[in-house]
Amino acid sequence: MDHSLTAQPPRFDITPHQIDQVVTKFYAKVRADSVLGPVFAAHVPEDGWPAHEAKIASFWRNAILYERSYDGNPMQKHMAARDVHGEHFPHWLALFDTVLAAELQPQTALAFSTLAHRIARGLRMGVEDLRAPVGAPPSL
Structure with a gap:
């Protein structure tokens, strides 16, 4: 069977090397950041x-x-990190968006940012709901 015909196309045009570069540059900024660095x-x-x-x-x-190379549970990790709070996510996203804009073409940066914001929204809701008082309504 020819798997090239059944492989799912990428969400948007980006290379593995570009993803690696974004991650490396982003975490260099995180380590130097006064808010996120200590976390x-x-x-x-x-x-x-x-x-x-x-x-x-x-x-x-x-x-x-769609490489299928990742083995992990981001929601579980963020919820287990008791020092990760909802207000960290906008700051994280602002740093990430800065790196995306510097490293990628505008269309690729926008697509990556849109995906990151969607994933972060879910993680933030999970973290905030975990820390909400018992009986409080969920954050939507």
């Missing part, structure tokens, strides 16, 4: 950045290119 430092040891970046790049290659 990430609590979960990623200094010598753990290459592995973390590889895992996140794999996540994005799966989400965009």
